[in-house]
Amino acid sequence: MRCNVLEYLEEAAGKHPKRIAAADETQAYTYAEVLRNSRALGSMLARSGRRRSPVIVFIDRAAELIPAFFGVVYSGNFYVPVDRKLPLQRMKQIFDTMEPFAAIGRAEDAGILEQINRQIRFVELAEAFTASEEPELLEEIQRRHLDTDPLYTIFTSGSTGVPKGVLVSHRSVIDLAEQFETVFRFEDGEVFANQAPFDFDVSVKDIYVSLKTAGTVQVVPSAMFRMPKKLVPYLNERKATVLIWAVSALELLYQFRALEKETPRFLRKIFFSGEVLPMRVLHYWQEKLPDVCYVNLYGPTEITCNCTYYLVDRPFDDTEVLPIGKPFPNTEVLLLDEQGKPAAKGEAGEICVRGTCLSLGYYRNPEMTEKAFRQNPCNPAWPEKLYATGDFGKYNERGELVFLSRADSQIKHMGHRIELGELEAVLNAFPYLEKCCCLYDRRKGKICLFYQAKTECGGEIQKDLQQYLPKYMCPNKLYYLQQMPLNKNGKIDRAFLKHTYLGGEEHEREL
Numbered sequence: 001m002r003c004n005v006l007e008y009l010e011e012a013a014g015k016h017p018k019r020i021a022a023a024d025e026t027q028a029y030t031y032a033e034v035l036r037n038s039r040a041l042g043s044m045l046a047r048s049g050r051r052r053s054p055v056i057v058f059i060d061r062a063a064e065l066i067p068a069f070f071g072v073v074y075s076g077n078f079y080v081p082v083d084r085k086l087p088l089q090r091m092k093q094i095f096d097t098m099e100p101f102a103a104i105g106r107a108e109d110a111g112i113l114e115q116i117n118r119q120i121r122f123v124e125l126a127e128a129f130t131a132s133e134e135p136e137l138l139e140e141i142q143r144r145h146l147d148t149d150p151l152y153t154i155f156t157s158g159s160t161g162v163p164k165g166v167l168v169s170h171r172s173v174i175d176l177a178e179q180f181e182t183v184f185r186f187e188d189g190e191v192f193a194n195q196a197p198f199d200f201d202v203s204v205k206d207i208y209v210s211l212k213t214a215g216t217v218q219v220v221p222s223a224m225f226r227m228p229k230k231l232v233p234y235l236n237e238r239k240a241t242v243l244i245w246a247v248s249a250l251e252l253l254y255q256f257r258a259l260e261k262e263t264p265r266f267l268r269k270i271f272f273s274g275e276v277l278p279m280r281v282l283h284y285w286q287e288k289l290p291d292v293c294y295v296n297l298y299g300p301t302e303i304t305c306n307c308t309y310y311l312v313d314r315p316f317d318d319t320e321v322l323p324i325g326k327p328f329p330n331t332e333v334l335l336l337d338e339q340g341k342p343a344a345k346g347e348a349g350e351i352c353v354r355g356t357c358l359s360l361g362y363y364r365n366p367e368m369t370e371k372a373f374r375q376n377p378c379n380p381a382w383p384e385k386l387y388a389t390g391d392f393g394k395y396n397e398r399g400e401l402v403f404l405s406r407a408d409s410q411i412k413h414m415g416h417r418i419e420l421g422e423l424e425a426v427l428n429a430f431p432y433l434e435k436c437c438c439l440y441d442r443r444k445g446k447i448c449l450f451y452q453a454k455t456e457c458g459g460e461i462q463k464d465l466q467q468y469l470p471k472y473m474c475p476n477k478l479y480y481l482q483q484m485p486l487n488k489n490g491k492i493d494r495a496f497l498k499h500t501y502l503g504g505e506e507h508e509r510e511l
């Protein structure tokens with residue numbers, strides 16, 4: 001039985017030392033090099049004596065981050081990928097939550113620690129990769145390791161205004177890699193074209209499914225997702241066979257009609273997740289690549305990427321919704337009604353998940369953990385956790401699970417998971433705003449801010465917001481109101497705002 005994801009690395013490096021494990025536009029690492037570099041970094045960090053503790057890894061889109069993550073794991077600790085370009089306020093919040101004992105990055109990242117005033121150890125990656133190895137120390141760490149120990153923390157938007165760090169164990173990731181291999185039967189040496197940034201859990205599948213199957217992760221430069229002209233030639237040059245991408249990325253290629261001149265010739269499997277894939281986008285891809293296998297994956301970060309899958313096995317017309325299918329083996333999905341009872345046959349219910357895929361919870365956040373990870377109401381006999389996703393689903397007449405909607409104000413915008421409550425919490429702290437409310441215009445794909453203030457101050461709001469939140473969380477359209485509409489309970493009348501500004505009933509139906 002596997003206990004540690006590093007066993008996959010050691011196996012792959014033993015069998016295929018010269019095979020490329022990770023590459024980007026300018027660098028490539030063989031399995032032997034990934035192993036050597038991660039053991040060197042691991043030895044360097046392990047000398048601190050810290051175990052089962054967080055280490056921040058400043059990320060962008062570079063292949064060297066893969067040995068950086070494994071290096072942290074060799075040291076007996078867990079990694080926390082953090083985008084080096086995050087606004088400092090948000091960076092501070094993450095550091096406050098994690099209290100890391102070290103941070104890893106390029107030489108220029110040391111300045112970030114100064115800017116946020118953290119006196120913790122900074123490890124420069126290039127230097128760490130050449131450090132001397134301490135085999136006995138690493139062996140001792142692996143001997144004491146348990147599969148329930150944490151592997152990484154990935155942050156998601158939090159409705160209280162503070163992002164939540166989802167803590168995931170080795171066991172859950174091993175389960176994910178095993179299930180993916182069993183269900184989707186990857187071949188030896190597949191090439192995974194990585195689209196998702198390493199601080200998104202979609203990338204966890206690229207890293208660990210590739211590792212498990214001795215494949216190659218080819219990191220696609222982010223510029224190619226802004227201007228996708230070069231993207232398909234790049235996929236062909238790198239011989240990509242698998243895409244595990246966010247819906248928004250597949251949509252982008254459709255919008256740019258990026259498959260007209262050339263198609264990805266080596267592709268065999270396309271997995272997508274994060275949102276409902278519009279049928280016209282699927283049809284476009286299917287028309288251009290009819291022999292590829294398409295899979296809709298569903299699930300939140302809290303259950304280690306995905307709990308259900310649907311292998312597209314029949315034609316759909318444009319008005320139909322693609323099912324999210326059925327649970328992975330070793331995973332149960334329950335649909336619960338408001339009383340926590342199983343929803344009646346054919347009725348909608350909240351999607352709740354049970355199994356090894358459940359993460360350990362939110363790091364140093366017992367209240368939010370308690371709220372989302374609850375005792376299974378169908379089991380009064382022993383402690384057993386369910387994760388309540390906040391998503392509603394139901395079974396269709398074929399017995400396939402279908403995603404219906406969110407229960408709260410969480411949205412997906414340009415592939416990012418955002419709690420509108422988090423945006424509102426930041427805005428509410430701006431003294432010049434009297435009242436504000438954020439809504440999502442799904443048809444136009446815009447975050448809309450309605451605000452009441454003494455004077456119109458859109459420019460100031462946008463400028464101030466960028467100090468606190470990543471760009472993708474900032475509103476795309478601002479509505480200045482002299483008087484915010486209130487309902488009879490004195491609360492902001494969101495239904496009225498939606499109806500009046502975002503297209504009323506038609507919009508409601510789309511929601």
Ligand code: AMP
Nearest residue numbers: 273274275276297298299300301403417
């Ligand atoms: P994240 O934690 O960023 O992966 O976001 C998880 C949320 O994205 C889920 O709770 C759903 O609301 C949504 N989601 C993920 N996959 C799908 C899918 N295949 N179809 C519809 N919504 C999805």
